[in-house]
Amino acid sequence: MDIRLDNISKSFGDKKVLTNFSAVIKKGKVTCIMGPSGCGKTTLLNIMAGLLTPDEGNITGIPERKSAVFQEERLCETFGAISNVRIVCGKNVKIETIKEHLNRIGLGDSLNKPVNRLSGGMRRRVSIVRAVLADRDILFLDEPFKGLDKDTKISVMEYIKEYTKGKTVIMVTHDKKEAEAMEGDLIEMG
Amino acid sequence: MEKAAAVLAALLLWQLLAMAINNRLLLVTPFVVLERLFRMIPTGDFWRSVAFSVSRILSGFLIGSFIGTLLAVIAGRFRIADILLRPYMAAIKATPVASFIILCLIWLNSRNLSVFISFLMVLPIVYTNVLLGIRSTDKQLLEMADLFNIGWWRRLRYIYIPHLTPYILSACTVSIGLSWKAGVAAEVIGIPTGSIGERLYEAKEYFSTGDLFAWTLVIIALSILAEKIFVKTLTYLLNLRETY
Structure with missing residues (x-):
């Protein structure tokens, strides 16, 4: 079932962030939500992820089993990369598999x-592997390539595309090139 | 090195003061205390008194720490529990320890008085600190755990324990010393047979200042030792995690 957003509105105090926003997001495909800073992309993503409640409007078709790369990494700071991945996937995923994934995006050392x-870019990659290996039905990505250099960004994009095939991926970005590189549907805001 | 020098300076000052006062009833010299200690330590009575008080005071401390943590977890989860517990915690904190001791002497056998008094001293400190820790847990991490639908055991292990460790350690460090002070005070008032408190009471009765100082040193040493062992054990247990 596709995800339907019907007339979503959200305000923070007096500030209206979303007004009657509607869209259809196809199941099992990559959809990029694009727009300038402050247009409400992250708010919309958080509403879809269930982290915020809309003031008005309806959302249907969001799967129960969710995964996300948040705007901030939200990692367990005193634990290593493997433990941070294990927190979401438990013992369902072997340590060797986690290591392979972390190696794949340059965190082998x-x-x-x-x-x-770890540096900002490395932390970002840990949160990406965590979201991918969580193996949920839908993936919310909020500016996932923030802080990554050009080459790393390309390899991380390839990594995400390879391991999320057939899943619903909703990505927020302000960079049109990133949206195009993910080869998905595009929703422009603002 | 600095610590040793400070202790030596304090001992020297003590010696000089005792020599200046020159009255064994008012202040004995460190050498007299040392001599008393050397006489006491090899005796069975000494170790029986130590075992009596250590077992009771530490039992009270451990029970207080456990129940304090448990109540804090419940209060952190259910606000109503915090509201209902608040008057009890405030009353325990504000009531003079002597009032509790006398009340408990009416309620309880004096042999177990120090367990209860030590428990009462620890409970509100551990409760308040752990609840503060729970309330200040990173909301974004908890939101992440909700989104990924992470179970309670992994939340505890990866989010709560690392965050709560300093709160638990600081609560236990403060309260272990307090439980010793209050526990021994309870024994001095209740005079249970074979306790350190009874020995202190006898020192007072017989004007034996040397014994009073010697037993006080023993209490300080036991309190420091208990604190060090407990903090090290707890740190080890709370930091048990995968090596990766």
Whole structure:
């Protein structure tokens, strides 16, 4: 079932962030939500993820089993990369598999370091592997390539595309090139 | 090195003061205390008194820490529990320990008085600190756990324990010393046979200042030792995690 957003509105105090926003997001495909900063992309994503409640409007078709890369990494700071992935997938995923994934996106040398000792870009990649390996039905990605250099960004994009085939992926970005590279449907806001 | 120098300076000052006062009833020299300690330590009575008080005071401390943590977890989860518990915690904190001791002497056997008094001293401190820790847990991490539908055990292990460790350690460090002070005070008033409190009471009765100082040193040493062992054990247990 596709995801339907009908007349979603959301305000924070006096500030209206979303007004009667409607869209259809196809199940099992990548959809990029694009727009300038402050247009309400993250708010919309958070509403779909169930982290915010809309003031008005309806959403249907969101699967129960969700995964996300948040705007902030939201990692367990004193644990290493593998533990941070394990927190969401438990023992369903083997350590070797987690290591392979982390190696794949260039974190092979930092598997055991507490994440609070990793750079911003490395932390971002840990949160991406965590979201991908959680193996849920829908993936919310909020500016997932923030803080990544050009080459890393390309390899991480390939990684996400490879491991999320057939899943519903909703990505928020302000960068049109990123949206195009993900080869998905495009929803423009603002 | 600095610590040792400070202790030596304090001992020297003590010695000089005792020599200046020159009255063994008012202040004995460190050498007299040391001599008393050397006489006491090899005796069976000494170890029986130590075992009596240590077992009771530490039992009270452990029960208080456990129940305080448990109540904080419940209060952190259900606001109504916090509201209902607040007057009890406030009353325990504000009531003079002597009032509790006398009340407990009416209610309880004096042999177990120090368990209950030590428990009462620890409970509100651990409760307040752990609840503060629970309330200040990173909301964004909890939101992440909700979104991924992470179970309670992994939430506890990866989110709550690392966050609560400093709160639990600071609560226990403060309250273990307090439980010793209050526990021994309870024993001095209740005078249970074979306790450290009874020994202190006897020192007072017989004007034996040397014994009073010697037993006080023993209490300080036991309190520091208990704190160090407990903090090390707890730190080890709370930091048990995968190596990756």
